[in-house]
Amino acid sequence: MLETPHVIVGAAIATKISNPLISLPLAFGSHFILDKIPHWNPHLNTETQKHGKITKKTTAFVALDVGLALISGLTIASSSLPSINQTLIVLFGAFFAVLPDVVEGPYFFLNYKTNFIKKWIAFQKSIQTDTTPVPGLIIQILTILAAIAWLVA
Numbered sequence: 001m002l003e004t005p006h007v008i009v010g011a012a013i014a015t016k017i018s019n020p021l022i023s024l025p026l027a028f029g030s031h032f033i034l035d036k037i038p039h040w041n042p043h044l045n046t047e048t049q050k051h052g053k054i055t056k057k058t059t060a061f062v063a064l065d066v067g068l069a070l071i072s073g074l075t076i077a078s079s080s081l082p083s084i085n086q087t088l089i090v091l092f093g094a095f096f097a098v099l100p101d102v103v104e105g106p107y108f109f110l111n112y113k114t115n116f117i118k119k120w121i122a123f124q125k126s127i128q129t130d131t132t133p134v135p136g137l138i139i140q141i142l143t144i145l146a147a148i149a150w151l152v153a
């Protein structure tokens, strides 16, 4: 999925489940569960193979997603203030939920192509359930709304 739904679900888990020893591994695990739900993401891998790099349009889309993810994560975490401890835990929840994709960033955007990252990308690719853009984006919006509904419940 995009980084925004990953971050919102991870931050929601860390907000709602008070024990970080449970919530943080769950936030990390949520990444792989969300990627199993049919969704649409820009095809970074296909573009890299076809053009040698990612197109400007896709880079802009990824930047928008990452920006939204950051704003969402910070907003949800700040609702735990004044507890610095809980705010940090929620930030970690958001971070762990995107960590599987964060490790791919240098490969696609910094041309850092190590064997470990290549194997990791192949693994993540193997567990994705892809669909076409319209249903794929609607499903992600619904995922975000479900996480927010849980958050405010």
Ligand SMILES: [Zn+2]
Pocket: 001, 031, 035, 100, 101, 124
């Ligand atoms: Zn992923």
